[in-house]
Amino acid sequence: MIYNKFSYKKFEEEFLQKIFEFLEKNDVSKFxxxxxxxxxxxxxxxxxxxNTTTPENRVWExxxxxxxxxxxxxxxxxxxxAFIENVNITEYHEDSDYVEISDIKGDISQIVLNEGEYLVCYPQDVHKTACIVEKEEEVKKAIFKVRV
Known part of the structure; x- marks a missing residue:
């Protein structure tokens, strides 16, 4: 997992270089x-x-x-x-590359993703998105999908 700001552009990961090259040429806020x-x-x-909602209304993925x-x-x-080894996997949907999760056994971390920030979730990183920070609000997000 990587948590950072758009303004920081020193990358070890080649896929992040490609994403930021795309962002330099395209204003995704207008997409x-x-x-x-x-x-x-x-x-x-x-x-x-x-719109964001309560964590109880969201699913792990x-x-x-x-x-x-x-x-x-x-x-x-x-x-x-959370980490994948700390969850019970119910089913894998290959057509949509979605791992269905029924239970978290270990620790859970929480990150607030603000405007201008990004979070990289690798296959071992289970995540639940769209949760309320202070109150329900509309968000717009770019989700880049990178084949492993």
Whole structure:
């Protein structure tokens, strides 16, 4: 897991270099909701606008085939995280690369993702997004999907 600001641009990870090259050429804050292919299924972007809610209304998720790079464009949300070895996996949906999780056995961490910040979730990083920080609010987020 990596938690950082857009303004910090020294990367060890090649995929982050590609993402920030894309961001230098494109103002994603003006993109409509939906999927945008950057390198076919190897690297693509989902733009999503939604309202935050209570953690009880959200589900845990993880992925086997993709790294998620969550970048907050507008608003803020709390993201809960845990490690994959500390969860019970109910089912894996290969068509959508979605790991269904029924129970967390270990510690949970919480991160507030503010405008201008990003969180990288690797396949071992279970996460719950869209949780209220102080009150319900509309957020706009860019989620880059990077094939492992």
């Amino acid at each position: 409509e909701n939906g999927r945008y292919d950057i390198d076919k299924d190897n690297l693509f972007l989902n733009i999503a606008t939604y 993880a992925h086997k085939e993709y790294i998620d790079v969550h970048m907050m464009i507008k608003g803020k949300e709390k993201m809960c995280t």
